[in-house]
Amino acid sequence: MQQRTWQALGRVPSGAVQQAWSRINLVRLVTIRPATEADQPTIRRLVREARINPMNLRWPNFLVAEEDEEIVGIGQVKSHGDGSRELASMVVVPGRRGQGIGAAVIERLIALHPDTALHLTCRKDLVGYYERFGFRRVAVTEWTPFFRRSIPIVNLFVRRFGAEIIVMRRDA
Numbered sequence: 001m002q003q004r005t006w007q008a009l010g011r012v013p014s015g016a017v018q019q020a021w022s023r024i025n026l027v028r029l030v031t032i033r034p035a036t037e038a039d040q041p042t043i044r045r046l047v048r049e050a051r052i053n054p055m056n057l058r059w060p061n062f063l064v065a066e067e068d069e070e071i072v073g074i075g076q077v078k079s080h081g082d083g084s085r086e087l088a089s090m091v092v093v094p095g096r097r098g099q100g101i102g103a104a105v106i107e108r109l110i111a112l113h114p115d116t117a118l119h120l121t122c123r124k125d126l127v128g129y130y131e132r133f134g135f136r137r138v139a140v141t142e143w144t145p146f147f148r149r150s151i152p153i154v155n156l157f158v159r160r161f162g163a164e165i166i167v168m169r170r171d172a
Contacts, residue, residue, distance in 0.1 A: 030072060030101055032108050035062035042071050045090070050091045055123075057089060057137055063108055065092070074094045075105040077113055085113065087120040087170075090101040099114045106133050115172045119144065121151065124164045135168040 035043060040059045052067050056078050065073035073092040077085055087109055092102045110118065110133060119138075122130060127137055143151065147167050154165050 006137040012066055014103050030065045030067045030104065032063055032065050032104055032169050035074070039064055039071065043074055046071070046074055046091045046093070047089055050090065052091065062089070063112075067096075067107055073101040073105050075102070075109055077109050077116075077118065080144070080147040084144040084146055085116050085118055087118045104133075110170070111135075117172050118170045119147065120168050120170075121147070121154075122168065123158075124166050127166055127168065130168050133170065135170045138167050138169045142169070 061076040064071045075090045
């Protein structure tokens with residue numbers, strides 16, 4: 001709701017209330033739907049632009065957040081050869097970050113997989129964000145075979161840039 005509308009109502013909310021209301025209105029305009037084959041090029045482009053893992057980008061695994069026929073966010077749950085499932089490829093276009101779109105995609109993906117333990121990998125600085133959705137950081141001893149094989153190699157590269165990739169899990 002815009003400032004003048006609040007003033008017309010005779011009250012102006014605090015900054016936090018106004019910001020929360022704006023997020024609710026912005027997310028309400030976004031439709032979250034299963035991806036289609038026509039979305040595949042956009043999925044690949046968004047993942048490439050976000051510089052995240054470009055492996056296993058199969059459109060049937062994705063949900064997309066769309067506004068005015070433009071994709072503004074994506075995410076998927078993908079399967080690994082060891083039977084583990086991973087919440088992955090979470091991207092919100094830069095101009096729409098911080099507006100609840102990513103959270104809405106995550107919540108819908110979790111809801112679509114209620115009886116499944118979900119893993120994810122993220123930068124260490126994003127652990128708190130994913131904890132909001134019930135994910136917890138897991139010790140190396142709890143990693144599935146897929147993560148035991150891949151994450152040490154990934155961390156060899158990202159540590160050069162001062163980053164670390166963390167494995168998290170959300171139980172069914």
